[in-house]
Amino acid sequence: MIGRLNHVAIAVKDIAKASATYRDTLGATVSAATPQPDHGVTVVFVELPNTKIEFLEPLGADSPIAKFLEKNPDGGIHHVCYEVDDIIVARDKLKAEGARVLGSGEPKIGAHGKPVLFLHPKDFFGTLVELEQA
Numbered sequence: 001m002i003g004r005l006n007h008v009a010i011a012v013k014d015i016a017k018a019s020a021t022y023r024d025t026l027g028a029t030v031s032a033a034t035p036q037p038d039h040g041v042t043v044v045f046v047e048l049p050n051t052k053i054e055f056l057e058p059l060g061a062d063s064p065i066a067k068f069l070e071k072n073p074d075g076g077i078h079h080v081c082y083e084v085d086d087i088i089v090a091r092d093k094l095k096a097e098g099a100r101v102l103g104s105g106e107p108k109i110g111a112h113g114k115p116v117l118f119l120h121p122k123d124f125f126g127t128l129v130e131l132e133q134a
C-alpha cells in the first residue's frame with residue numbers, strides 16, 4: 001500500500017534559520033516559507049534528489065506541533081510522509097485494522113495540493129505517519 005517516501009518533516013522554532021543553515025551550510029535548495037493556516041504550520045521544502053525534507057514552524061495559537069517543540073526545544077524529526085495510490089482505500093483499510101486516523105478522519109489538502117491524512121504515532125512505533133495521495 002505505501003509507496004514512495006514523499007518527505008521527512010523536521011519541526012523547528014525558527015524556519016528562516018533552519019532554511020538558511022541547510023542552504024548555506026549544506027548547499028541545499030530550499031523553497032520560500034509558505035504559511036499553511038489550515039494545518040497550523042509554516043512550511044519550507046528542501047528538495048533532494050530522492051525525497052524532500054519539510055521544515056515545520058508553528059503557525060497560530062493552536063498549532064499541532066507546539067507541544068512537540070516544547071518537548072524538543074532544539075527541534076526534531078516530526079513525521080514521515082508516504083505516498084499512497086488511493087488515500088480513501090488506505091484510510092479505510094487502516095481503520096479496519098484498528099489504526100487511529102487523526103483529526104476528523106477526512107483527508108485535508110496538504111502542502112502539495114494533495115489530500116493528506118495522519119496516523120497516530122503510538123500505532124506506528126513512536127513515529128507520526130502522514131499519508132499523501134500520490
Ligand SMILES: CC[C@H](C(=O)O)C(=O)SCCNC(=O)CCNC(=O)[C@H](O)C(C)(C)COP(=O)(O)OP(=O)(O)OC[C@H]1O[C@@H](n2cnc3c(N)ncnc32)[C@H](O)[C@@H]1OP(=O)(O)O
Nearest residue numbers: 036039064067068078102110111112116118121126127128
Ligand atoms: C501543510 C501540511 C503538511 C504536509 O506535509 O502537507 C504537514 O505535514 S502538516 C504537519 C502538522 N500537522 C500534524 O502533525 C497533524 C497530526 N498531528 C497531530 O494531530 C498531533 O501532533 C498529535 C496528535 C500527533 C500529537 O499531538 P500532541 O503533541 O498535542 O499530543 P500529545 O502530547 O497527547 O501526544 C500524544 C503522544 O504522542 C507523542 N507524540 C506527539 N507528537 C509526536 C510525533 N510527532 N512523533 C512521535 N510521537 C509524538 C507524545 O509524546 C505523546 O506520547 P506520550 O508517551 O504520551 O508522551
Ligand SMILES: [Co+2]
Nearest residue numbers: 009054081130
Ligand atoms: Co508533512
